[in-house]
Amino acid sequence: MSSNTDFEPKIIAFVCNWCTYAGADLTGTSRLKYATNVKIVRFPCTGRIDFLLLLKSFAQGADGVIVSGCHPNDCHYTSGNFHARRRWIAFRSILDLMGVDIRRIQYSWVSAAEGSKWADLVNNTVADIRALGPYAEYQKVADYLEKEGYNEEA
Amino acid sequence: MRCYQCGKCTAGCVLASDMNYPPSYLMRLLQTGTRQNMDKVLASNSIWLCLNCENCLGRCPMEIDIPKMMDYLRTQAIKENKLHPDSKPIIAFHRSFLDSVRNTGRLYEIGLVLSYKFRTFNFLQDLAIAPSMYLKGKLHLLPEKIKDRRSMKRIFAQTIENAKTVNK
């Protein structure tokens, strides 16, 4: 599986506006390079990130997901990241119970000053997901869903 | 280790002035994490003079359990056989004490003292008070023994003696 060197994972990053988005901006202004596989979706706060969005990402073909926000105590909204952290603890626990591969969701705290941490995070996550291979297990069921679903509707 | 060297333990320690290293200094030696300083600690008399009176723990702002640490260091010193001369009578006393408990289930004070004297060759010690102790009814000539002495043997076999064999 990991020998599949042609495999380019699709990874979506869900980040907060105030820390990680700004941190990724700093990666840019510092001209640090990272893999193109990751695309950033901006949220006001990690507290806003809906767990269903992560599920939908996998269903629609993502191989990995990054969720990142402000370090504890640095949240622009004081406690959004704390709420998010709890939600993730619960989410991970449920996913693990259901047998979803939780290694494919990488959580992180990246501050507005951690441009290089963001680059490292992206590169490491891409490497990790590449080693895990495509999330075929999930996507297979997703494809099945589409066919079955439409059939039923028809 | 959380010690920030305020020194409050040393300030309140009743035997700090008799120790090679007072408690706070000892904490600092441990904090460095070097083998060299660990050896210094194990070979010091501080760990043997500590009375476990717990004044230091009671007052420590960081709630560091120094007495417990001393317990550990003493076990370690015995294990590594790095013993300060001051430890000899103290260990001898403790061993004699435990021997008595192992054999009878209770402490046999005369037996303890005799055994201690054999261990230390300090035959003259306390000769002065023994007769008056006897006269005041404070010494039993025969040991009191509990019935279930087998369980004592088992407890000792599974704890302290077990630990010794492991160490060998």
Add this chain to the structure above:
Amino acid sequence: MKIGFYPGCSLTGSSREYNESVVALAKALDIELVEIKDWNCCGATAAHVMNEELSLSLPARIMAMAEEQGLTEVVVPCAACYNRLKVTQHELEDENKRTRVIEILKLPYRGDLKIINVLQMLEAYGAENIKTRVTRPFAHKVACYYGCLLVRPHSILKFDRVEDPQSMDTLIKGIGGTTLDWAFKTECCGAGFSVSRTDLVAKLSGNILKDAADRSAEAVIVACPLCQSNLDMRRGAINKTLKNPIDIPVIYITQAIGLALGIGAKELGLKRHFVTVEL
């Protein structure tokens, strides 16, 4: 009132008078003491210094026996035993340690036994009777000496105040005595070094006695056989380290209260002290 009783080794030997006074006082206060059958030594400092599992197993056996014999509350007059039992109970709240100790003991152990010291027993079950039965008020100025093992570690024992404790003072005041505000209430007397490092005991106990004497105490009141024997039996060695020899007696709280209730000096074991008691 019926209550479990663990005398411990000292009370059967070098500190017989403590035992005698506890028993005599309990009788006078209508408290029935039920001695734990076939009790063993708590291991004292020796076990604690030499091996942790041993230091937990010995007290655990005592408590397991008490539980087995249907006792729910046990009074432990010796401060050292009291401390070992309480600390063991606390340590055995840890699942792993408890399992291991039960395995060694081959006895069931619940850990819900209530362990109290003599002061707690007198406070809880004797206070009223003492008040009404005092026949010979204890009109003396004394220094109450608590030592280490009765009050520390506070987080586990949860007894009295950690510095400047008051419970013994309250009892003494209750029988008409005056107590000193002094500095060495909870300083260490040298405890288990009595035999192995008599020199250090002489020094530490000397400091204690000197402060009490400086403040003109007529006696030192204690609730621990180790403290008593160091301050009393080792007086010769102590006085050698001091400029002026000190002759104030060291008596147990149970003896002091016993005297106030009119119990005889012999019954209270006062004749067994090295320093003559004339109170």
Add this chain to the structure above:
Amino acid sequence: MSKIGVFICHCGENISATVDVERVAREIGGMEGVAHAIDYKYMCSDPGQTFIKEAVKKYGLDGVVVGACSPRMHEPTFRRACAEAGLNPYLCEMANLREHCSWVHEKSEETTEKAIDLVKMMVEKVKKNKPLDSIKVPVTKRALVIGGGIAGIQASLDIANTGHKVILVERDPSIGGHMSQLSETFPTLDCSQCILTPRMVEVAQHPNIKLYTYAELESLEGFIGNFKAKIRLKAKSVNYSTCTGCGACIQKCPVKKIPSEFNAGLGTRTAIYVPFPQAVPNKPVIDRVNCNYYKRGACKICEKTCQVGSIEWDKEDEIITEEVGAVVLATGFDVKGTDFFPEYGYGQYKDVLTGLQFERLASASGPTFGEIRRPSDGAIPKKIVFIACAGSRDPAKGIPYCSKICCMYTAKHAMLYQHKVHDGESTVFYMDIRAGGKNYEEFVRRAIEEDTVNYVRGRVARVYEKNGKLIVKGVDTLLGGEQVEIEADMVVLATAGVANCGSEQLAQKLHVSYDPYHFFAEAHPKLKPVETNTAGIFLAGACQAPKDIPETVGMASGAAVKVAALFSNDELVREPVVAVVNRLAPPLYSTCVGCFMCETACPYNAIEHEEIKGRDGSLIRTIARVNQGLCQGCGTCVAFCRSKSIDIQGYTNEQVYAEVMSLLND
């Protein structure tokens, strides 16, 4: 179908060097719903913006996506351009092609493809964007300042001097706070009262300041710009409009042995009293707990003495309501008493003092008129020991933090002592000397070098009394842990600064968060030190954490500027990025079921209960409603809502869903 205009910027060569911008524009131009797509050298330049404005008009665009730098850089620029062209600014979004793409990748096919994806994502988002109006909230231009210490005084004066009305509420009978109790101040040793009292008088006389002493905040409702404060005016039992402040009643009051709060318990006061001679207002109140009349129903000597008949026995507490637009919290701190320390005698030794008590001894207005004398016997102490970090930096005592001011005031105390008792010996036991501040380190060195204060590094284990002396058992850790024993005549504990009593309840009344030690929490530890997480409520001084006078005054002025800035607008205009609870036609009204889990999740207390009532006035349902004045737009409630009944404007469920799907569906 949407008509979206897409504008791809080269950013000179910053983007075009690695991204094939023409291809991006070309491919995006073919997307469904895109009416117009171009690339240009500098979109943010005047000509670039003109392209956008003209395209909006020419193609009748209903959405704009600018693929350029980070939105954190130029989003306001492009939104303004759209607004000028008549397009609602919230229909314009930016794709971050520079920081998140061209600068972080090499020139390659993938880089261009990623750029296309990023633009596509924003096109899909914009399709779901809705025109939004910025939120306007009216502002009541009066401020409420709670606490009349130096922080409250400074904040009140600064706000009042900008021409706005201020209501200053003080719990005690006089303003002045702890600063009025201090003797001299570090590092200049100027007299505290001399610099403070003119400010106190200024407060009393300022036409813009309404002063309520002996009063406490009862409740606060509303939100930024629109608060309603209920204030309890405690019964003073003295009519201040007739009282002349002559003080005759105080002279005659028979209850004289009440420990004086102002003198930190070292002096006494009467039951009818003015806390100190320079008090503002300088009129007495009756302490009903200690007054003979209130205790036993007889006495009334003060009434007989009063020439103008100002005593009001039956006066009751009064509750008034004030409407204000902003609140400054300046409730200050307190210090731990000596009874907090078992090892230093549980407070039973009279000559073991707190730092604040020592201030009173050293103060010319204090019980000893500035002479350092022992409270026990009035003797001048020849040996004095100062113990720093008493309670502070002591996790075992529940106070792990550094109280910050003690190092400096202890140095000051030792210095004052040496100045007053020339043959005295002073020792300071310390752990570290924290003297960060202008002229602070120099001040401490002066105490050590010129005033020969003996600094010993180590903590004190015990203090006990023997033969009228206090035996201090300390240690010198710099000598490897050598024990140091001092027979002192007086011991001064630099006890920890703690939150004022009642600060927790006050914080709850105001919905302001607080730390585990009950100090009020600032909105951001670095960038918002005077704001709280409740908009419109600001912090000044030691109620936020222990701090010294210059810092307190600086913070108070900072809070005042925040208030003045708020008051410079008639209306508050806010970004419409706020949460909204959906509303539907009856009988549903909303999909919200009123579980109010969002209420506990909201960091800003912006969730309100809205009662939906039928025509007959009967309650049909209670649902959540977001107060747009309080909501800051974090969206935590949105992710939390099970029935998706709350959404957040600008980041709606539809928008973010469309973004994610656009990245994956191909």
Add this chain to the structure above:
Amino acid sequence: MKKLRDRAAELLSQGVVSLVIGYEEGTKRPRPLFCRNSEGAEKLIFDSHCFHNLAVYITKKELVGKERFAVTAPISTLRSIMQLYVENQLSEEKLLVITVDLSGELREFTTFDEIAAYVAQFELKRGEREQEILSKIEGMTREERWKFWMEEMSHCFKCYACRSACPLCYCSKCVVEVNRPQWINPWPAPLANMEWHINRAMHMVGRCTACGACGDACPVGIPVDLITRKMMEDLAPEFGYVPGQPAKQGNALSSWKLDDREQFIR
């Protein structure tokens, strides 16, 4: 039982309540009974077989109306009632709760504090069935768990019986019915089913009282109750909540602690 019937009849005839929700004998097991008059109360039963969670009915406005009503509640129902109260769905004025305690005595609760105190004596334990299946799942590898649940999910035909049976699924519009965007596809297919159950478990964090009603209701026997149950067992101690006890500072997900676990965060 007699006492219960008498009391219910009394409450109804005196007009204290207008409705008593309880149990009556059913074909296989007791079924819910809604009695509005004292005659109906004669059919009431209450014993250890009455485990159907009646709390599911008490949020149904069309059923309970505006008058005060009573519900006979075994322990699982009491836990659900507490949770509904925490979520502002019940008021003390409208609800009278009756239970039969271990000694067979009738107990009536008029305040939620009383219920909480009563419920606190009962420990929430795994039954034999739960223990058996959960220990099997706990012993599986991640891949095996995925296979296990996919197999189970392939039977699900989205009848939403689990939702209807759950007292805490009282939303007027469920997320599966929200179609802008369509978060979860409403048709039955393994992934949509999986998403639905993950979503259901997430919605139950800090709320599920492990009554088992959802699993009981499933017509094809998927152990859906064990998803929420296991979640509850894993998270309740960590987040500091106890099913059936009022949450002290809000729900487990709407509150947080500074030292919440975060070793999984890079």
